[in-house]
Amino acid sequence: MSAQAMTRSQEIRLVAGRELHTYLFKKAAVITNLVLLLLTVGGIVVVGLLTGGDKEPYRLGVQADAATITTLAPALEKVTASNGQPLEVRDLAGADARTALGESTPEDSRPDMVLDLTGQAPALLVQEKADEQVVAGVTSVLQQAVLTRSVTELGGDPGTVSTALASAVPKVTVLEPPTTDQAGFGQRYAVLQVVNILMYMVILIGGQAIAGGVVTEKGSRIVEILLACVRPTSLLAGKILGIGCAATLTTGAIAVIAAATAKVMDVLPDLDVNLDATVGWMLAWMVVGFLLYAVLFAAVASLVSRQEDLTTVTMPLILTIVVPYVLSFSMVSDPQNTLFRVLAYLPPFAPFLMPARMTIGVSSVVEQLAALGLAVVTLPLLMRLSATVYTRAVTRTGSRVPLKEVLGRRASR
Numbered sequence: 079m080s081a082q083a084m085t086r087s088q089e090i091r092l093v094a095g096r097e098l099h100t101y102l103f104k105k106a107a108v109i110t111n112l113v114l115l116l117l118t119v120g121g122i123v124v125v126g127l128l129t130g131g132d133k134e135p136y137r138l139g140v141q142a143d144a145a146t147i148t149t150l151a152p153a154l155e156k157v158t159a160s161n162g163q164p165l166e167v168r169d170l171a172g173a174d175a176r177t178a179l180g181e182s183t184p185e186d187s188r189p190d191m192v193l194d195l196t197g198q199a200p201a202l203l204v205q206e207k208a209d210e211q212v213v214a215g216v217t218s219v220l221q222q223a224v225l226t227r228s229v230t231e232l233g234g235d236p237g238t239v240s241t242a243l244a245s246a247v248p249k250v251t252v253l254e255p256p257t258t259d260q261a262g263f264g265q266r267y268a269v270l271q272v273v274n275i276l277m278y279m280v281i282l283i284g285g286q287a288i289a290g291g292v293v294t295e296k297g298s299r300i301v302e303i304l305l306a307c308v309r310p311t312s313l314l315a316g317k318i319l320g321i322g323c324a325a326t327l328t329t330g331a332i333a334v335i336a337a338a339t340a341k342v343m344d345v346l347p348d349l350d351v352n353l354d355a356t357v358g359w360m361l362a363w364m365v366v367g368f369l370l371y372a373v374l375f376a377a378v379a380s381l382v383s384r385q386e387d388l389t390t391v392t393m394p395l396i397l398t399i400v401v402p403y404v405l406s407f408s409m410v411s412d413p414q415n416t417l418f419r420v421l422a423y424l425p426p427f428a429p430f431l432m433p434a435r436m437t438i439g440v441s442s443v444v445e446q447l448a449a450l451g452l453a454v455v456t457l458p459l460l461m462r463l464s465a466t467v468y469t470r471a472v473t474r475t476g477s478r479v480p481l482k483e484v485l486g487r488r489a490s491r
Contacts (some may be wrong), residue, residue: 089308093316101287101324111328113277119334122343135166136212139178139189141196142171150219153192157215163213179205193248200248217248236411241364270410270437273360276329278403280364282396284325285371288317288394292472297383301472310469318372326364359446360433366453367429370460371395377464380471381479391478402427406434413440425453428463 084092101107125489129322130307138154142149154312157165160334168189170178191208193216194201202213228474295301304313378391409418413435422441423430428449435441 084308085320086312087307089312090316090319092314093304093308094320097291097320099290099326101321107287107324109326111332114334115332118332119339120477122336122339127343135164135187137166137168137191138212138216139168139170139173139175139176139192141173141192141194144169144171146195147171150223153219154216156444157212157219164258165215176201177441181205182318193227202248207404213248220248250319259380263390270406270434272333273356273437274403274430276333277364277367277433278399280325280329280397281367281371281429283329283377284321284368285395285399287321287325288372289375289387289388291317291380292376292379292468293385293388296380296472296475297385299475305473310472311465314373314376314465314468318369318376322368322372325368356433356437362450362462363429363433366450366457369457370425370429370453373457373461373464377467378481380468381481381484383475383477387478402430406430409434410438413438422443423449423452425456428453 126434138157140150140154142150151167154167155165170189170192175194178189178192190204191212192203194203202208202216292301295304301313308316374395375392378395379388381391382388402421405418405421409431410414412418418431421427422435422445432441432446432449436446467481467484470484
Protein backbone atom coordinates (compact mmCIF):
# COMPACT_ATOMS: atom_id res chain seq x y z
CA MET A 79 0.00 0.00 0.00
CA SER A 80 1.44 3.35 -0.95
CA ALA A 81 1.70 6.35 1.29
CA GLN A 82 -0.89 8.17 -0.85
CA ALA A 83 -3.42 5.39 -0.19
CA MET A 84 -3.36 6.01 3.54
CA THR A 85 -4.58 8.93 5.56
CA ARG A 86 -2.37 10.46 8.25
CA SER A 87 -4.39 8.78 11.02
CA GLN A 88 -4.00 5.40 9.31
CA GLU A 89 -0.24 5.93 9.07
CA ILE A 90 -0.04 6.82 12.77
CA ARG A 91 -2.08 3.76 13.77
CA LEU A 92 0.11 1.53 11.61
CA VAL A 93 3.33 2.81 13.15
CA ALA A 94 1.88 2.84 16.68
CA GLY A 95 0.78 -0.79 16.36
CA ARG A 96 4.23 -1.80 15.14
CA GLU A 97 5.97 0.04 18.00
CA LEU A 98 3.56 -1.32 20.61
CA HIS A 99 4.14 -4.91 19.48
CA THR A 100 7.91 -4.42 19.26
CA TYR A 101 8.16 -2.84 22.71
CA LEU A 102 5.98 -5.40 24.46
CA PHE A 103 7.46 -8.52 22.91
CA LYS A 104 11.08 -7.59 22.26
CA LYS A 105 13.32 -9.93 24.25
CA ALA A 106 15.21 -7.17 26.05
CA ALA A 107 11.99 -5.39 27.02
CA VAL A 108 10.38 -8.60 28.28
CA ILE A 109 13.43 -9.41 30.41
CA THR A 110 13.59 -5.87 31.80
CA ASN A 111 9.90 -5.86 32.73
CA LEU A 112 10.12 -9.30 34.32
CA VAL A 113 13.13 -8.25 36.38
CA LEU A 114 11.32 -5.10 37.55
CA LEU A 115 8.24 -7.15 38.42
CA LEU A 116 10.25 -9.77 40.33
CA LEU A 117 12.19 -7.11 42.24
CA THR A 118 9.02 -5.22 43.14
CA VAL A 119 6.97 -8.24 44.17
CA GLY A 120 9.98 -9.86 45.86
CA GLY A 121 10.62 -6.74 47.91
CA ILE A 122 7.00 -6.59 49.05
CA VAL A 123 7.00 -10.29 49.95
CA VAL A 124 10.20 -9.87 51.97
CA VAL A 125 8.73 -6.89 53.83
CA GLY A 126 5.56 -8.88 54.49
CA LEU A 127 7.50 -11.88 55.81
CA LEU A 128 9.68 -9.70 58.02
CA THR A 129 6.78 -7.74 59.49
CA GLY A 130 3.91 -10.23 59.26
CA GLY A 131 2.86 -12.06 62.41
CA ASP A 132 4.97 -9.74 64.55
CA LYS A 133 2.58 -6.83 64.96
CA GLU A 134 2.63 -5.02 68.25
CA PRO A 135 -0.88 -4.92 69.75
CA TYR A 136 -2.64 -1.58 70.14
CA ARG A 137 -2.08 -0.73 73.81
CA LEU A 138 -5.06 0.71 75.73
CA GLY A 139 -4.29 1.87 79.24
CA VAL A 140 -7.28 1.90 81.60
CA GLN A 141 -7.58 4.05 84.72
CA ALA A 142 -10.24 2.55 86.98
CA ASP A 143 -10.62 0.37 90.03
CA ALA A 144 -9.48 -3.24 89.80
CA ALA A 145 -13.04 -4.64 89.68
CA THR A 146 -14.02 -2.41 86.75
CA ILE A 147 -10.88 -3.28 84.78
CA THR A 148 -11.45 -6.99 85.40
CA THR A 149 -15.04 -6.69 84.20
CA LEU A 150 -14.35 -4.63 81.07
CA ALA A 151 -11.00 -6.14 79.96
CA PRO A 152 -12.39 -9.25 78.17
CA ALA A 153 -14.81 -7.16 76.08
CA LEU A 154 -12.24 -4.43 75.36
CA GLU A 155 -9.68 -6.96 74.16
CA LYS A 156 -12.09 -8.05 71.44
CA VAL A 157 -11.76 -4.59 69.90
CA THR A 158 -9.24 -4.27 67.04
CA ALA A 159 -7.41 -1.25 65.66
CA SER A 160 -7.91 0.05 62.11
CA ASN A 161 -4.87 -1.87 60.86
CA GLY A 162 -6.19 -5.16 62.23
CA GLN A 163 -3.98 -5.17 65.32
CA PRO A 164 -5.47 -6.71 68.46
CA LEU A 165 -6.10 -4.58 71.52
CA GLU A 166 -4.11 -5.10 74.70
CA VAL A 167 -5.56 -3.71 77.93
CA ARG A 168 -3.10 -2.38 80.50
CA ASP A 169 -3.91 -1.47 84.09
CA LEU A 170 -2.95 2.16 84.76
CA ALA A 171 -4.71 2.50 88.10
CA GLY A 172 -2.99 5.24 90.09
CA ALA A 173 -0.81 6.35 87.15
CA ASP A 174 -0.89 9.77 85.51
CA ALA A 175 -2.31 9.48 81.97
CA ARG A 176 -0.28 12.34 80.50
CA THR A 177 2.93 10.95 81.95
CA ALA A 178 2.11 7.45 80.68
CA LEU A 179 1.56 8.81 77.15
CA GLY A 180 4.64 11.06 77.23
CA GLU A 181 8.08 10.41 75.79
CA SER A 182 9.49 9.86 79.27
CA THR A 183 7.75 6.48 79.32
CA PRO A 184 9.74 3.72 77.54
CA GLU A 185 8.25 3.02 74.11
CA ASP A 186 7.69 -0.68 74.75
CA SER A 187 5.51 0.10 77.79
CA ARG A 188 3.89 3.32 76.54
CA PRO A 189 0.14 3.00 75.84
CA ASP A 190 -1.28 4.22 72.52
CA MET A 191 -4.41 5.50 74.22
CA VAL A 192 -5.66 5.88 77.80
CA LEU A 193 -9.26 5.29 78.92
CA ASP A 194 -9.98 7.30 82.09
CA LEU A 195 -12.97 6.01 84.05
CA THR A 196 -12.16 7.83 87.29
CA GLY A 197 -14.19 10.97 86.51
CA GLN A 198 -17.90 11.61 86.22
CA ALA A 199 -17.77 10.79 82.50
CA PRO A 200 -15.39 8.46 80.65
CA ALA A 201 -12.56 10.09 78.70
CA LEU A 202 -10.03 8.93 76.14
CA LEU A 203 -6.60 10.55 75.97
CA VAL A 204 -4.22 10.13 73.06
CA GLN A 205 -0.93 11.81 72.25
CA GLU A 206 -1.45 12.80 68.59
CA LYS A 207 -4.25 11.02 66.75
CA ALA A 208 -6.99 8.70 67.94
CA ASP A 209 -7.68 5.44 66.15
CA GLU A 210 -11.35 5.84 65.18
CA GLN A 211 -11.98 2.11 65.16
CA VAL A 212 -10.65 1.75 68.69
CA VAL A 213 -12.72 4.75 69.85
CA ALA A 214 -15.85 3.20 68.32
CA GLY A 215 -15.10 -0.19 69.90
CA VAL A 216 -14.43 1.27 73.34
CA THR A 217 -17.60 3.37 73.10
CA SER A 218 -19.64 0.29 72.23
CA VAL A 219 -18.23 -1.67 75.17
CA LEU A 220 -18.91 1.16 77.62
CA GLN A 221 -22.45 1.68 76.33
CA GLN A 222 -23.18 -2.02 76.62
CA ALA A 223 -21.88 -2.02 80.18
CA VAL A 224 -24.05 0.99 81.06
CA LEU A 225 -27.05 -0.58 79.35
CA THR A 226 -26.68 -3.77 81.36
CA ARG A 227 -26.26 -1.86 84.60
CA SER A 228 -29.13 0.49 83.82
CA VAL A 229 -31.57 -2.28 83.02
CA THR A 230 -30.60 -3.99 86.25
CA GLU A 231 -30.38 -1.01 88.58
CA LEU A 232 -32.80 1.47 87.04
CA GLY A 233 -35.69 -0.85 86.39
CA GLY A 234 -35.37 -0.73 82.62
CA ASP A 235 -36.95 2.71 82.21
CA PRO A 236 -36.34 3.64 78.50
CA GLY A 237 -35.76 7.33 79.15
CA THR A 238 -33.31 6.69 81.94
CA VAL A 239 -31.52 4.03 79.89
CA SER A 240 -31.21 6.39 76.90
CA THR A 241 -29.77 9.15 79.08
CA ALA A 242 -27.34 6.75 80.70
CA LEU A 243 -26.19 5.48 77.29
CA ALA A 244 -25.50 9.02 76.06
CA SER A 245 -23.41 9.72 79.15
CA ALA A 246 -21.25 6.65 78.43
CA VAL A 247 -19.71 8.09 75.25
CA PRO A 248 -16.10 8.97 76.14
CA LYS A 249 -14.72 12.38 75.23
CA VAL A 250 -11.50 12.11 73.19
CA THR A 251 -8.71 14.47 74.25
CA VAL A 252 -5.68 14.82 71.97
CA LEU A 253 -2.68 16.03 73.94
CA GLU A 254 -0.58 17.16 70.98
CA PRO A 255 -2.83 17.45 67.91
CA PRO A 256 -0.82 17.38 64.66
CA THR A 257 -0.99 20.29 62.25
CA THR A 258 -2.60 19.85 58.84
CA ASP A 259 0.82 19.40 57.24
CA GLN A 260 1.83 16.78 59.82
CA ALA A 261 -1.35 14.74 59.69
CA GLY A 262 -0.66 11.48 57.90
CA PHE A 263 2.68 12.84 56.64
CA GLY A 264 4.39 9.44 56.67
CA GLN A 265 1.60 7.91 54.60
CA ARG A 266 1.56 10.84 52.19
CA TYR A 267 5.32 10.63 51.73
CA ALA A 268 5.09 6.90 51.01
CA VAL A 269 2.40 7.54 48.37
CA LEU A 270 4.57 10.34 46.94
CA GLN A 271 7.47 7.92 46.52
CA VAL A 272 5.30 5.43 44.63
CA VAL A 273 3.77 8.14 42.41
CA ASN A 274 7.14 9.65 41.51
CA ILE A 275 8.83 6.32 40.86
CA LEU A 276 6.04 5.32 38.46
CA MET A 277 6.24 8.73 36.77
CA TYR A 278 10.01 8.46 36.48
CA MET A 279 9.84 4.96 35.02
CA VAL A 280 7.28 5.83 32.35
CA ILE A 281 8.97 9.06 31.26
CA LEU A 282 12.60 7.94 31.37
CA ILE A 283 12.26 4.35 30.18
CA GLY A 284 9.73 5.32 27.51
CA GLY A 285 11.82 8.27 26.35
CA GLN A 286 14.98 6.20 26.11
CA ALA A 287 13.11 3.49 24.21
CA ILE A 288 11.97 6.09 21.67
CA ALA A 289 15.49 7.51 21.34
CA GLY A 290 17.02 4.05 20.94
CA GLY A 291 14.48 3.12 18.28
CA VAL A 292 15.12 6.29 16.30
CA VAL A 293 18.89 5.74 16.30
CA THR A 294 18.55 2.06 15.39
CA GLU A 295 16.29 2.82 12.43
CA LYS A 296 18.49 5.68 11.30
CA GLY A 297 21.78 3.78 11.65
CA SER A 298 20.47 0.74 9.76
CA ARG A 299 18.77 2.99 7.19
CA ILE A 300 15.44 1.27 7.85
CA VAL A 301 13.99 4.72 8.34
CA GLU A 302 14.43 5.40 4.63
CA ILE A 303 12.21 2.42 3.81
CA LEU A 304 9.65 3.51 6.39
CA LEU A 305 9.57 7.05 5.04
CA ALA A 306 8.78 5.67 1.61
CA CYS A 307 5.47 4.47 3.08
CA VAL A 308 4.56 7.08 5.72
CA ARG A 309 5.16 10.76 6.38
CA PRO A 310 7.97 11.72 8.79
CA THR A 311 5.52 13.36 11.19
CA SER A 312 3.31 10.25 11.12
CA LEU A 313 6.32 8.08 11.87
CA LEU A 314 7.24 10.33 14.81
CA ALA A 315 3.69 10.49 16.18
CA GLY A 316 3.12 6.75 15.80
CA LYS A 317 6.39 5.93 17.52
CA ILE A 318 5.57 8.17 20.49
CA LEU A 319 2.00 6.87 20.75
CA GLY A 320 2.95 3.19 20.49
CA ILE A 321 5.85 3.27 22.94
CA GLY A 322 3.90 5.55 25.29
CA CYS A 323 1.02 3.08 25.46
CA ALA A 324 3.42 0.17 25.94
CA ALA A 325 5.35 1.92 28.73
CA THR A 326 2.13 2.90 30.50
CA LEU A 327 0.70 -0.62 30.18
CA THR A 328 3.79 -2.36 31.53
CA THR A 329 4.29 0.11 34.37
CA GLY A 330 0.59 0.00 35.24
CA ALA A 331 0.61 -3.81 35.24
CA ILE A 332 3.60 -3.86 37.59
CA ALA A 333 1.89 -1.33 39.88
CA VAL A 334 -1.37 -3.30 39.98
CA ILE A 335 0.40 -6.61 40.70
CA ALA A 336 2.52 -4.91 43.36
CA ALA A 337 -0.57 -3.40 45.03
CA ALA A 338 -2.34 -6.78 44.99
CA THR A 339 0.72 -8.46 46.48
CA ALA A 340 0.96 -5.80 49.18
CA LYS A 341 -2.69 -6.32 50.06
CA VAL A 342 -2.29 -10.11 50.24
CA MET A 343 0.85 -9.74 52.39
CA ASP A 344 -0.98 -7.21 54.60
CA VAL A 345 1.63 -4.50 54.22
CA LEU A 346 -0.78 -1.81 52.97
CA PRO A 347 -1.67 0.59 55.81
CA ASP A 348 -4.90 2.54 56.01
CA LEU A 349 -3.99 5.68 54.08
CA ASP A 350 -4.97 9.18 55.13
CA VAL A 351 -4.74 10.21 51.48
CA ASN A 352 -7.38 10.74 48.79
CA LEU A 353 -6.10 8.00 46.48
CA ASP A 354 -8.74 8.60 43.82
CA ALA A 355 -7.67 12.22 43.34
CA THR A 356 -3.99 11.32 43.60
CA VAL A 357 -4.21 8.56 40.99
CA GLY A 358 -6.34 10.73 38.70
CA TRP A 359 -3.88 13.63 38.68
CA MET A 360 -0.94 11.23 38.44
CA LEU A 361 -2.37 9.66 35.28
CA ALA A 362 -3.06 13.08 33.76
CA TRP A 363 0.46 14.29 34.48
CA MET A 364 1.94 10.98 33.37
CA VAL A 365 0.39 11.36 29.92
CA VAL A 366 1.33 15.03 29.57
CA GLY A 367 4.80 14.51 31.04
CA PHE A 368 5.54 11.59 28.76
CA LEU A 369 4.47 13.53 25.68
CA LEU A 370 6.54 16.57 26.69
CA TYR A 371 9.72 14.54 27.02
CA ALA A 372 9.02 11.92 24.34
CA VAL A 373 8.96 14.44 21.49
CA LEU A 374 12.26 15.87 22.71
CA PHE A 375 13.89 12.43 23.03
CA ALA A 376 12.89 11.61 19.45
CA ALA A 377 14.19 14.95 18.16
CA VAL A 378 17.62 14.80 19.80
CA ALA A 379 18.04 11.12 18.88
CA SER A 380 17.53 11.96 15.21
CA LEU A 381 20.73 14.03 15.35
CA VAL A 382 22.98 10.96 15.71
CA SER A 383 23.36 7.68 13.83
CA ARG A 384 25.19 5.52 16.39
CA GLN A 385 24.11 4.16 19.76
CA GLU A 386 27.47 5.25 21.19
CA ASP A 387 26.59 8.89 20.51
CA LEU A 388 23.10 8.65 21.95
CA THR A 389 24.10 9.31 25.56
CA THR A 390 25.73 12.60 24.60
CA VAL A 391 22.55 14.09 23.13
CA THR A 392 20.09 12.61 25.63
CA MET A 393 22.03 13.46 28.81
CA PRO A 394 20.65 17.03 29.05
CA LEU A 395 17.12 15.63 28.82
CA ILE A 396 17.84 12.98 31.43
CA LEU A 397 19.10 15.70 33.76
CA THR A 398 15.90 17.70 33.26
CA ILE A 399 14.02 14.59 34.40
CA VAL A 400 16.27 13.78 37.35
CA VAL A 401 16.33 17.34 38.73
CA PRO A 402 12.53 17.73 39.21
CA TYR A 403 12.34 14.11 40.40
CA VAL A 404 14.80 14.90 43.20
CA LEU A 405 13.23 18.29 43.91
CA SER A 406 9.82 16.68 44.40
CA PHE A 407 11.20 14.89 47.47
CA SER A 408 13.14 17.92 48.73
CA MET A 409 10.00 20.03 48.42
CA VAL A 410 8.21 18.23 51.26
CA SER A 411 10.32 20.04 53.86
CA ASP A 412 9.00 23.44 52.72
CA PRO A 413 6.27 22.96 50.08
CA GLN A 414 5.10 26.58 50.23
CA ASN A 415 8.54 27.92 49.36
CA THR A 416 8.20 30.49 46.56
CA LEU A 417 10.88 28.82 44.42
CA PHE A 418 9.14 25.43 44.54
CA ARG A 419 5.76 26.99 43.79
CA VAL A 420 7.12 28.81 40.73
CA LEU A 421 9.05 25.77 39.44
CA ALA A 422 5.92 23.64 39.79
CA TYR A 423 4.26 25.66 37.01
CA LEU A 424 7.12 25.21 34.52
CA PRO A 425 6.36 22.40 32.02
CA PRO A 426 9.66 20.48 32.53
CA PHE A 427 9.13 20.44 36.32
CA ALA A 428 5.33 20.27 36.55
CA PRO A 429 4.89 16.51 35.82
CA PHE A 430 6.83 15.72 39.00
CA LEU A 431 6.22 18.70 41.28
CA MET A 432 2.48 19.12 40.77
CA PRO A 433 1.52 15.48 41.63
CA ALA A 434 3.87 15.79 44.61
CA ARG A 435 2.10 18.94 45.82
CA MET A 436 -1.27 17.24 45.42
CA THR A 437 -0.09 14.13 47.31
CA ILE A 438 1.21 16.05 50.33
CA GLY A 439 -1.96 18.14 50.44
CA VAL A 440 -0.73 21.64 49.59
CA SER A 441 -2.15 22.05 46.07
CA SER A 442 -5.64 23.04 44.98
CA VAL A 443 -7.55 21.87 41.93
CA VAL A 444 -7.22 25.37 40.45
CA GLU A 445 -3.43 25.21 40.77
CA GLN A 446 -3.32 21.78 39.14
CA LEU A 447 -5.55 22.89 36.25
CA ALA A 448 -3.50 26.06 35.69
CA ALA A 449 -0.21 24.15 35.52
CA LEU A 450 -1.76 21.42 33.38
CA GLY A 451 -3.17 24.02 31.01
CA LEU A 452 0.24 25.68 30.66
CA ALA A 453 1.85 22.32 29.90
CA VAL A 454 -0.84 21.46 27.32
CA VAL A 455 -0.34 24.82 25.62
CA THR A 456 3.42 24.26 25.53
CA LEU A 457 3.08 20.76 24.08
CA PRO A 458 2.11 21.76 20.49
CA LEU A 459 5.06 24.15 20.35
CA LEU A 460 7.46 21.40 21.40
CA MET A 461 5.86 18.96 18.98
CA ARG A 462 6.25 21.41 16.10
CA LEU A 463 9.90 22.04 17.02
CA SER A 464 10.64 18.33 17.43
CA ALA A 465 8.88 17.45 14.17
CA THR A 466 11.04 20.01 12.35
CA VAL A 467 14.25 18.60 13.82
CA TYR A 468 13.20 14.99 13.27
CA THR A 469 12.09 15.55 9.67
CA ARG A 470 15.28 17.37 8.68
CA ALA A 471 17.78 15.17 10.54
CA VAL A 472 16.45 11.62 10.54
CA THR A 473 17.64 10.79 7.02
CA ARG A 474 21.09 12.36 7.44
CA THR A 475 23.53 9.63 8.40
CA GLY A 476 27.19 9.79 9.34
CA SER A 477 28.48 12.22 11.94
CA ARG A 478 26.29 14.04 14.44
CA VAL A 479 24.06 16.65 12.85
CA PRO A 480 24.45 20.07 14.56
CA LEU A 481 21.16 21.27 16.04
CA LYS A 482 21.90 24.82 14.91
CA GLU A 483 22.25 23.65 11.34
CA VAL A 484 19.01 21.67 11.47
CA LEU A 485 17.06 24.64 12.78
CA GLY A 486 18.69 27.06 10.34
CA ARG A 487 17.09 28.19 7.13
CA ARG A 488 19.63 26.30 5.07
CA ALA A 489 18.82 22.96 6.67
CA SER A 490 18.32 20.30 4.04
CA ARG A 491 15.13 18.26 3.90
